[in-house]
Amino acid sequence: MRAHAAVRVERDAHGALRVAELRSDVPVVLRLTGTSPVGASPPTATVHLVSAAAGPLAGDELRLDLTVGGGVRLVVRSVAAMVALPGRGGTGPSRLLVRAQVGNEGELDFQPEPTVVARGADHVAITEVSLASSARLCLREEILLGRFGELPGAFHSTLRVDVNGPLLRQELALGPDAPGLRGPAQLGGARAVGSRLVAGPAWAGQAAEAVSVTDEHGEAALLPLAGPGYLVSALAADAVTLRRLLTTAPRSPAPLPPPAS
Template sequence: MPTTADASSRPATPRTDRTTVRAYAAVRVERGPHGAPRLAELRSDVPVVLRLTGVTPGRTGASTDTNSLPTVTVHLVNGAAGPLAGDDLRLDVSVGGGVRLVLRSVAATVALPGHGPGPSRLVVDAEVADGGELDFGPEPTVVADGADHRMMTEVRLAATARLRLREEILLGRFGEPPGSILSTLRVDVARADDPGVVGAARTDGAPSGWTPLLRQELLLGPSVPGLQGPAQLGGARAVGSLLVAGPEWAGPGPEPTVAAGVSRLPLTGPGYLVSALADDAVTLRRRLTAALVPPAEDP
């Protein structure tokens, strides 16, 4: 049976200001003894509220087919408005071998200004074991006027793990100027000759046994020089990326492509990166998913 916990069952975290929120949530899935997917942990802390929304058993004899893996689907339900300035939110994700986790959200996240100290912050830390897959595609993050938000995502993949990671950002709500956002993405892949490295201690440099797959940092906001110029967003208010990684891309990846508002770049490693710009969230999503190999609609 899965274990579920809330704020009352975890160590208390000091709150430095009554107007700020500190929240920690976690989801851990693994393959059970008879091959069925197992939700080993589901921990929520308002406003980061997780809900189990589906379990699909895999097909016998097809465990190497990503579409046949036993699958657990979890949705993120925003339990409060925000994040606001000073809020510090964290989500830990762990996917075991031979199982797939589909992680979605039910609505966009709206980063808002507030009276707390410093920017709002969301940290996502994920690891995927050999033969496992993480499909993480939350709804867009909307950066409201006056907001200052930080998003940090770190993913560690075992040598035969798979990843599909989508990030979408909307600059401002309808008819308002944008706030500021700094998005940082780090993805590392374990060396095939160093088994069991998933879960090892990390350092800021090049951790032993790991190969960097992607380092990406995106700074957007009204103070960024030339943000709406042709060298950056060109007037677009929606920007996003879609990272696909897995053993099938360990050799030569798909051909690089550039089209109106979208590009696909093979990475030096098992994957490729799709980047897109658009005037709205719907067009952005279509451009990202159309560049997948093969093209697909978001589930």
């Protein structure tokens, strides 16, 4: 299955919010679930991803384009977790490509529900974000290794974020064949892995000092980036703990972004 969905929000000639494009392509279905009142600053659109079919399955090629114009905010959420599933035959991995562009004084808040990598699945996630110099970004990724009581499939993610040049390049490879995956230097006993990137001078502020926290349920670390941003990475035993660690810990001197919608 191949699908290409897109969202584009901008200001109209009077400075009000305009949803210029909202295009779904099964199984990537988009729903406009909210807009800010007239006169709100910044004018905001909220869009939810709704899965219209099981998967992605092996061989599926899915793409989502997000374009945020100057001075507007786009909030993207999903209604449920995405479950990557195996397919029949040698059809190759499933792929999800997310490409985003954010203009000056624009904001993208992209925090979907987790990706669950079922046993036998092979899933590739690629996220590419281009930010203008005064744009803002909050991007969360959560991966659950297998359903309850299930061994995980394979997962490979690539994240590229640019702000007048490279801000972050990150790759993550997980799966039953990854060398030393369950050793203490990598996941140990964790089943949930995630990250939260905050970028842009207005949200990330000055680079914070590195901070880490560990408790009996998981661990998290905040790492300042060379540009305007920081990255929180976390490991946890379950999805609830992972979300808590990414959202609230660790604390740092840098200002946190606005509360999630």
